[in-house]
Amino acid sequence: MIAPGALLSARGLALSFGRIVALRDAAMDIWPGEVLAIVGESGSGKTTLLNVLSGNVRPDGGTVAYRSGSGAVVDVHAMPAPALRALHRSEWGFVQQDPRRNLRMNVSAGGNVGERLMAQGARHYGNIRDEAARWLETVEIDASRIDDLPRTFSGGMLQRLQIARTLVTRPSLVFMDEPTGGLDVSVQARLLDLIRSLVARLHIAVVLVTHDIAVARLLADRIMVMQNGSVIETGLTDQVLDDPHHPYTQLLVSSVLAA
Amino acid sequence: MEGYNFAYLDEQTKRMIRRAILKAVAVPGHQVPFGSREMPLPYGWGTGGIQVTASILGADDTLKVIDQGADDTTNAVSIRRFFARTAGVRTTTRTAEATVIQTRHRVPETPLREDQIIVYQVPQPEPLSRLEPSRVQTKIMHALGEYGLMHVKLYEDVARYGQVSISYDYPVMVNGRHLMAPSPIPAFDNPKLDRMPALQLFGAGREKRIYAVPPFTSVRSLDFDDHPFRAIRAPHACGLCGATDCYLDEVVVDDRGKRLFVCSDTDHCATRREAGHSGADSLPEAAE
Ligand SMILES: Nc1ncnc2c1ncn2[C@@H]1O[C@H](COP(=O)(O)OP(=O)(O)O)[C@@H](O)[C@H]1O
Ligand SMILES: [Mg+2]
Numbered sequence: 001m002i003a004p005g006a007l008l009s010a011r012g013l014a015l016s017f018g019r020i021v022a023l024r025d026a027a028m029d030i031w032p033g034e035v036l037a038i039v040g041e042s043g044s045g046k047t048t049l050l051n052v053l054s055g056n057v058r059p060d061g062g063t064v065a066y067r068s069g070s071g072a073v074v075d076v077h078a079m080p081a082p083a084l085r086a087l088h089r090s091e092w093g094f095v096q097q098d099p100r101r102n103l104r105m106n107v108s109a110g111g112n113v114g115e116r117l118m119a120q121g122a123r124h125y126g127n128i129r130d131e132a133a134r135w136l137e138t139v140e141i142d143a144s145r146i147d148d149l150p151r152t153f154s155g156g157m158l159q160r161l162q163i164a165r166t167l168v169t170r171p172s173l174v175f176m177d178e179p180t181g182g183l184d185v186s187v188q189a190r191l192l193d194l195i196r197s198l199v200a201r202l203h204i205a206v207v208l209v210t211h212d213i214a215v216a217r218l219l220a221d222r223i224m225v226m227q228n229g230s231v232i233e234t235g236l237t238d239q240v241l242d243d244p245h246h247p248y249t250q251l252l253v254s255s256v257l258a259a
Numbered sequence: 260m261e262g263y264n265f266a267y268l269d270e271q272t273k274r275m276i277r278r279a280i281l282k283a284v285a286v287p288g289h290q291v292p293f294g295s296r297e298m299p300l301p302y303g304w305g306t307g308g309i310q311v312t313a314s315i316l317g318a319d320d321t322l323k324v325i326d327q328g329a330d331d332t333t334n335a336v337s338i339r340r341f342f343a344r345t346a347g348v349r350t351t352t353r354t355a356e357a358t359v360i361q362t363r364h365r366v367p368e369t370p371l372r373e374d375q376i377i378v379y380q381v382p383q384p385e386p387l388s389r390l391e392p393s394r395v396q397t398k399i400m401h402a403l404g405e406y407g408l409m410h411v412k413l414y415e416d417v418a419r420y421g422q423v424s425i426s427y428d429y430p431v432m433v434n435g436r437h438l439m440a441p442s443p444i445p446a447f448d449n450p451k452l453d454r455m456p457a458l459q460l461f462g463a464g465r466e467k468r469i470y471a472v473p474p475f476t477s478v479r480s481l482d483f484d485d486h487p488f489r490a491i492r493a494p495h496a497c498g499l500c501g502a503t504d505c506y507l508d509e510v511v512v513d514d515r516g517k518r519l520f521v522c523s524d525t526d527h528c529a530t531r532r533e534a535g536h537s538g539a540d541s542l543p544e545a546a547e
Contacts, residue, residue, distance in 0.1 A: 116407070118410035
């Protein structure tokens, strides 16, 4: 069910929305500390796969297995809802393309970062605040903004705040759906740098969905290419991008070169 | 009284409410829905509390009704009269003499006993309502014991005001499991709920919810280790009975704006004065 040493393994995932086949026999593994990019054009099933891997959407068929911090292997789609929610609050994180979907816009930056700590039982205000301030600095937000509401933040800052809020509990696995989508190119570059250094330093495994090959090249150790709900090619980032085997991957890579 | 069932409500409704109460007692702090009936009083006048009281009242009971600590306010008087007429029960203003106490906004200062029941009137039973407007979401939070959001609110308060700024309806954890709204009693009264020997019942008429704290159940006010909960009261002695450990109301006593701090629990104050206690402002009154 789970590959030896893997953090998360999926096998035989299938999901249809009516007549649309969003996933067909999709499989993947991710190992601790690695960044895996899922690439493919719009509508190829990347977001659907991410939602199924993270337990948010139930597949028609197939399994997702996760090796928890305690060493126990759990079946993500068979576990009780409370346990799955607890996993999402502790060992997992989810970074949305639109940070507003994840942040509490009427709660201060510090409160947003501290929430996961408090949800895990942190009850010392001073420690929570210190940790929040440290995390703001880590994501390059001035700690003097700790009591400001997110609505006073720029798009890039909001995304960095979402990352701080997600990483504060040091999850071992983070799902990211187009985390740099919708941002200016210069803002994107800074965010990508930040994500790369953070996940490397904290040894966090990331399943990263992106339609942007350049983002995958910069962040990912490995790449999975999706087309029409199927995984058509998997490999080390450099291998897949420099020597693509599948004709569709060749098209995908060359369109980037042409751009 | 002619034409009415004992304590106004029909027996079938009372049985339905008692079933909700039993369920509430079995799961301390958990809000149980019930089919709230129309009462001959507007919502906000304690229709939830009245229905609970009507369902538990027996012919031998002695009822006390208080509003903001006082037995003589319009609300308290009309509810007391309502039950005196429809149930013919004895009524009292003495906390110690009552077997059932219905209250709005206060817990009596006199410690309650095992043979007493206190019924709270509740306008908003959901402690998370201001933070999460969706009932569906708050139900999930209660089911899973996910109360991080409430702590975020406390965090925001301490960050902004240096302390938790909730002075009424201060949220509590019941039996280490359910987050509960203690109704709009002052936070000062919260410690009285903890391991109280009396059964505590809460009725919300408009919101159609009943919840309970069984005798001797742990009730903890939420706080931070480094910002512990404190029961705050005005730093004065009661002007009439001299009490320094009771919740005080500030009242204007003359047309020149002279102010006086007096016990909000009128029975407690009277009992103390009868026992010979007096405050700085009690002499002029006695001389009248
Ligand atoms: N909830 C849904 N209902 C119906 N169709 C959906 C739903 N979610 C996704 N789809 C369809 O499934 C396919 C894959 O979508 P998605 O996973 O969002 O692709 P991607 O993220 O790669 O752009 C698309 O054809 C999309 O229209
Ligand atoms: Mg998508």
